[in-house]
Amino acid sequence: MLNATLCGLVLSRGRYDFLYATSPPLFVGGAALALSLLRRIPMVFEVRDLWPESAVALGELRNPCFIRWATALEEACYRRARRIVAATRGIRDRLAQxxxxxxxxxxxxxxxxxxxxRPQPEAGRALRHELGLEGCFLVLYAGIHGVAQGLEVVLLAAQRLLQTPEVCFLFVGEGPCKADLTxxxxxxxxxxxxxxxxQPRERIPAYLSAADVALVPxxxxxxxxxxxxxKMFDAWACGCPVILTVDGEARWILEQAQAGLFVEPESPEALVEAxxxxxxxxxLCREYGANGRRFVERHYSRQVQAQRLVELLERLDKA
Structure with missing residues (x-):
């Protein structure tokens, strides 16, 4: 955080209308807070995850002194920000609470x-050939292998499907649980x-195009x-349906999109059934994928979100 603040002081010698920071990591918010105060630049704070609250809930953060310090930093960022951009309704509602x-x-x-x-069918077929996964119903998980994802449930589902040779699983990514999962x-x-x-981010569309369904657990x-x-929107943008094990807001969006199936979290049996x-x-699987692509283009493309952000900043600039 100190390094980011010092770099910001060196680089931010011009005049700026706003300072935009995103969290997590919360320390980016801390650096932005310091720069906002020192340079007297209005701050807009984007919150994509309620950290440290989520880390405490997962048992990843236990030190009470650090939790108090991180929470105080989080609250200071909220107080300083002219506007707080919430990535989900749940985050917005929790902050209001x-x-x-x-x-x-x-x-x-x-x-x-x-x-x-975007759909890359040729790249997807080439990838299946390269990995020796041609002809199977391919279930993909691409992303961090962490505590929050509960990927051991997916392996238990794979165990139950060993006698169903047409189904295969592909995991792509790293994370703190990767060694245990291996x-x-x-x-x-x-x-x-x-x-x-x-894999490099630019390669992920080929994996999503190769898959019959992507997991969002x-x-x-x-x-x-x-x-x-x-990752739900990334899969849909590639025309890949999803199996979602996240109840609440994500499930509501899935049902609006008609682009996959919801199953109960932490249930290997329900995952196998889906x-x-x-x-x-x-x-039906292909229909779900096409629905997802259309839904993202209309409502959840980065272009749409960028325009909303531009409009927000323009309103603040005029205020």
Whole structure:
């Protein structure tokens, strides 16, 4: 945070109308707070996750002194900001519950870069050939392998589908749970699971185009009822339907889009049932994917979200 503040002081010698910061990481907000005060530049603060609240709920953050310090920094960022941009309705509503004035809160949801994330059928077929996954019903998880995702549930579902050879799983990414998940795959003898390291972002559309369905999982926590993972929009932008295990706001969006299935969080049995259903109804699966692409283009493209942000900044500039 100190380095970011010092760099900002050196680089921000011109005149700026606004300072825009996004969290997490919260320390970016801390650096922006310092610069905003020192340079007397109005600050707009984007919140994509309620940190440290989410880290405490997941058990990832336990030190009470650090929690108090991080919460105080978070609250200071909220007080200083002229406007707070919430990435989901759940975040907006939670901040309102914590006493942030409603007129200070603006909803600009996550979205997908539809220029980068688009259907790439030829690249998808080539990738399947390269990985030896031709002909199977391919279930993809691409993203961080962390505590919040509960990916051990996916491996338990894969174990139940070992006798269904037409279904295979592909994991792409890294994270704090990757080693444990790799070990679990070996212990369970999951020959239907392929695990790859993290890939460059520009390669992810090929993986999504190769997949028949993408997984968007989170653990069963009340906190996640206000979460809307951006990987859902990335998958839809590539014409790939999703199986979602996030109840609440994300489920509501999924049902509006008609672009996949919701299953109960942390239930291998429910996940198996959804995968089997989609593998047996591939026309419906493709229809879900096409619905997702149209829905993102209309409502959740980065272009749409950028225009909303420009309009917000213009209103603030005139105020």
């Amino acid at each position: 914590r006493g942030i004035p409603p007129e200070k809160l603006i909803l600009i949801p996550n979205g997908a870069n539809t220029d980068l994330f 070990r679990m795959r070996e212990e369970l003898g999951l020959s239907n699971v392929t695990m790859l390291s993290a 989170l653990r069963r926590l009340d906190l996640f009822k206000g979460a809307v993972p951006s 995968i089997r259903f989609l593998s047996e109804h591939r026309d």
